Amino acid sequence: MARNLWLVLAIGALAACQPIYRSHGYVPSDSDLAMLVVGQDTRDTVGDFIGRPSSAGVLEDGGWYYVGSRWRELGLRKPQEISREVVAISFNEGGVVQNIERFGLEDGRVVTLSRRVTDSNIKGVTFLGQLLGSIGNVNAGQFLN
Known part of the structure; x- marks a missing residue:
């Protein structure tokens, strides 16, 4: 009986480390996007082809931003963002x-992964840089004080 209990605990501990x-x-x-x-x-037509985004530019005529991220949680460690696009x-x-x-x-x-541009004037990069830099960077301690 004790052997079976240790076996179940060992399997549970290994599963928790995944x-x-x-x-x-x-x-x-x-x-x-090729469409x-x-x-x-x-x-x-963009809304019809790929849907409306959850984020848009600050101004009414601003761009549309589609944001996706992938997180990894391992045991009791803090979740880590492993990719963002x-x-x-x-x-x-x-x-x-x-x-x-x-x-x-x-x-x-x-990092620019791909770009299809009609004009050499790239707009919205500053907002985009802020958007990429701020996701997931919240200090929970500042809300506890």
Whole structure:
């Protein structure tokens, strides 16, 4: 009986050491983004093809931002964000797609993974940098005081 109890406890301890992965947010795939035509599609057609985002630019005419992250939890350790991607779609004054960009986060720096641009003036990067840099960086201690 005691041997069986130790066996169950050992198996339980090993199972507790396995990482748990969670995904948050939504980022459209490259095949979904390939359906969009820069300079031709509008906000409405983007919403129809890939859905409306959970984040948009500060201004009404700002871009749309699709944010997705993946977290790993291991035992009693603090959850660790292992990847983050942002797809930024910006529109011109007429509501037509101007830029489609995919960004990632590597070693704390924003990295451009892909870009389809019609104009050399990249808008919204500052907001995007703030968005990538702030997700998951909340100090719980500041709320306890």
